[in-house]
Amino acid sequence: MGRPEKAKMRKLTGSPHVLFPVGWEGGRLRSFQEAILKEKVVADFPLAVCRKCNRNTIYPVCESCHEKTESLFFCETCGAIQNCPHEKKRYSEQSIPIKHFFGAAMKSLDEQSSPDLVKGVRGTSNKDHIPENLAKGILRAKHDLCVNKDGTVRYDMSELPLTHFTPSEIKTPVARLIELGYSTDIHGSPLVDEHQMLELRPQDVILPKSIESTDESSDSVLFRVAGFVDDLLSRFYGEEPFYQLGSKQDLVGHLVIAIAPHISAGIVGRIVGFSGTQGFFAHPLFHAAMRRDADGDEACVMLMLDALINFSRQYLPDSRGAKTMDSPLVLTSRLIPAEVDDMAHRLDVAWSYPLELYEGALEGKQPQEVKVALLGHRLNTPGQYEGVGFTHAVSSINIGVTCSSYKTLPSMEEKLKGQMLLAEKIRAVDAQDVARLVIEKHLLKDVRGNLRKFSTQQFRCINCNAKFRRPPLIGSCTKCGGKILFTISEGSIVKYLEPAISLAAKYAVSPYLQQVLDLTKKRVESVFGKEKEKQEGLGKWFG
Ligand SMILES: [Zn+2]
Ligand SMILES: [Zn+2]
Ligand SMILES: [Zn+2]
Known part of the structure; x- marks a missing residue:
């Protein structure tokens, strides 16, 4: 089972434009616009001071006067300090005036109007909690680009x-x-x-x-x-x-x-x-x-x-x-070439295969018994970079399926039905074995994984996305008063159960696997109760 082809811009969770914290103030979209309405961001930031402006900042260069700043340490005993004999770190949880920093970034770019939505991260996870300059985020948002965890666009x-x-x-x-x-x-x-x-x-x-x-x-x-x-x-x-x-x-x-x-x-x-x-x-x-x-x-x-x-x-x-x-x-x-993995050295570079190769194949000889020109023979000569041959040309590298239907079919049901249809059509493929693999590697794993997660799940605030290990006794979010929800729903657990059972039945997979499915169903029912009158065939994809 392969995987569908891919060609897309990398997006981190929440598609941030910049590695700069918006804290909980950024709301569900983790946006600076939302944080600015709340006038602050509370998160871990480095400590620095601009001696010229005589104010604290988070950057190595002052966002207002562009002078180099002096970085400070945070000590549990002395607070923000240049030096002291205690153990200290380079950052602390601070409430920063986000409107000031956003405004300073806009000014440094000489931008009049900001993009409608500039998204940051909930918090930075590097050792010293160093953020990117917010100006980079404004520009990335303007150019509709997402940042990767190292500051690049991939x-x-x-x-x-x-x-x-x-x-x-x-x-x-x-x-x-x-x-x-x-x-x-x-x-x-x-x-x-x-x-x-x-x-x-x-x-x-x-x-x-x-x-x-x-x-x-x-x-x-x-x-x-x-x-x-x-x-x-x-x-x-x-x-x-x-x-x-x-x-x-x-x-x-x-x-x-x-x-x-x-x-x-x-x-x-x-x-x-x-x-x-x-x-x-x-x-x-x-x-x-x-x-x-x-x-x-x-x-x-x-x-x-x-x-x-x-x-x-x-x-x-x-x-x-x-x-x-x-x-x-x-x-x-x-x-x-001599320094790369030697698998590439075994690349055939001949313009045609000798007759001995085909005769050797007929006799069941080992590939290395017939001499064919390999890239590895040419290492450290000019031929290592050029003069590679090929045996069969194609009319165009762009002809063929360039976007597999796995990516265009909207639902998992259609994807799986398509896969089984192919498995039945292709004589070299054992459809029953495909069914077994799909059940074992995907459907069953999903059902069992979610069932296990259900009992250890977190709870989430519908409003601010705050996560809780246990639902607060007050019954609502302790941060904003919003409604509390499950993070794992019953639907996500039973979603693939009936499809797996119907697939197993249609392709007559081994009794062992059928029993495993049966037991899984019993376990699901023991958690959520047995389904009452259910419309026949609902949830069944096969049969
Ligand atoms: Zn300054
Ligand atoms: Zn100290
Ligand atoms: Zn909340």
Whole structure:
């Protein structure tokens, strides 16, 4: 069971524009507009003082006079202090005048009207509770961009390997490709036509621009990131803008940092074009440099300057995993094939397979018994970067299903019915086994997981979203008086129970699994009581 392809901007919970706390004052939307109405934000902030303005602040540079501030410590005994013999920390819970900070950010950008909605985070989770400058949030909101936990804007995609392309496939004009160094095609002829075949350079990337996807394409998002970075440079830092893009096509030639989850090393890539798919097309060596074996894995890109200016490890949550995973702590600028995972060294680079390969296959020989040119044979020679061959051409990399129906079908019922329909049609697939896997790995897990969570659940205020381990005795929210709700509903538990039972019956899964479902149903009924008269077939997806 694979997973559907993906190409979308990364959004943290609540889609914040900036890593700046709005506390409970931000309301359900975690917005500054809401907090400003309450005139304050109570959250953990660093302590600093501006000697010129003689007032406390939270920034290393004063938001009013732009002088460097003096950072202070918080001591349980002495309060905010420069130094004392006690144990102290760099932050404390403070109530800050949010209107002042928002106004100062607007002023520093010389913005007259603020975006309608600027969203922050409930609280920062880094060690010293260092927030981003609020001005970045105003600009990101203006450009409709969401911030990742390290201060960058990420675009996530499914990885696909590619070694060759034609200009028409990636919609980049021939003249532009020649400027980027693609002067000749694979036969050595000068590039003049958009249908000539070119060999992809190992650090060039082709990003997704699918018209079928319901998510925004990478060129739209990165175009706005470029606008955001330019605004940030010119209006916040007082520097020259860098990108100054006239159109999305102008992204071609610019650098990105690509990184895969779970690792802390990014690699520099250059955008050469956009495909009509939702895939992140790059050279097999490039995927290997991201420590992935590609084909279905997920990686992301950020625009180079966004990462250089806005990334900081200080924003990262103070947990071991968050500090080392998925953040570009190390950057590879030049890809050295001998240094990447050796799986990519076993890439076939021949233009055709010898007859011995087919004869060997007939005799059941091991693959290594037949000699085929591999990338690994060419390490540390010019051939490690170019001259890779392929055996079968395709008419276009954009042809085929570019958006799986798994993503467009609205309900889980339709997705599952579609999957079972396919399983029945494809002779190589055992439909009964698919049914078993879906029940075991998805439906049953969901039902049991939610049933367990029901008994340990938290309670939530409908108004301010405050969470409670136990419902307050007063019967309403102790913070705002709002109504208290369950966070796990009965519906979320029984949702997949009848579908699982009907699926099990239709595909006659093992008696063991049927009994497991039966017992689960009994356990659910023991919690919520037995369903009274129920309309026949309701909740059953199959049968
Ligand atoms: Zn000042
Ligand atoms: Zn002290
Ligand atoms: Zn409340």
